[in-house]
Amino acid sequence: MTSTPTTREIFFMFLRLTMLAFGGAMGWVYNAFVVKRKWLTDREFAETLSLCQFLPGPNITNFAISVGMRFRGVRGALAAVIGLVGPPTILLIGVGAIYQRLTGIAAIRGALNGLSAAAAGLFVLLVINLLRTLIRSRPVVTVPVAAVSCAAVLSGLLSIPLALLALGPVSIAFAWFRRK
């Protein structure tokens, strides 16, 4: 049995998510929505997630919109998105406002350099995890496609929109014929 949250509950759930989930938001969401609150079944969660990953845009806001809509229509969707991005937007505007002054202080500028190196590492980690996913599923095709797309963008040969247009159809065709 699942229950339906109110608009207010939706807002506060996404507010907590945005404030508490550092990295790996989807694991947190699964635990909160399926395991603890029982607002979604396993199957509903998986189907919603597949929609969010299929469409462009941040997966987590796509998730917020689709479950908000499912529970409480447009009001629910708005409550979810505002809970998720409203407070961080205000916070980051504050960060942006003091950024110039922060970088004027040597120790803070240095700390920021250290954080930048760490944040770059987190992004490399993400690539490693994505590559593991590719290697699990027809790596003979997927790994070379990823390498070509990476090289094309890095070298400046193709912009990201053009690379999607050039490589996307080829790669989709491979996926299409393999599954037939």
Added chain:
Amino acid sequence: MYAGHPLWPTLVALFARVSTLALISFGGVNTILPALHHQAVNEQHWMTDHDFVSLFALASVSPGPNFMVVTLIGYKAGGVLGALVATFALLAPTSLLVVAVVKVWDRFKTAHWRISIQDGLLPVTVGFVGAGAVLLVRAADNNIAGYLITAAVVVVGTATRWNPLWVFAASAVVGAFGLV
């Protein structure tokens, strides 16, 4: 922002560039990071390479989803209004898409073409994330200490169950002493 220059061309450029990229961000905002970097640093000259990676780091350690680096890019380009326009441009078009698709998702969630598109786009976009990782490492790591921090995050993330936040804290301290 410079006093005397009208702000609206910047706001229009922010909205146009960010919303276009958002609509092709299959797999999330991480996949368009190289394009955001290209626009912000090389095309529109809103910031330096170093600013870009610093803002990325600030967004990573701030509460809220990491894609909100876009909010900081907007602030750097056009102040408070820029931050709001960039955030709106990232979320509004893709949110409308979710609202439109969520009602008909049941009809094609298992369709062959739908799954082929998703499977086919994945390796292409993994290449984009890889390019983003290279750009961030290049911008963030200026010396051996930087590379060591980046490597430490990768090792901790792949080989241990520790929270990478500890490496972030340590890297900020190392950086504050002017070593990075």
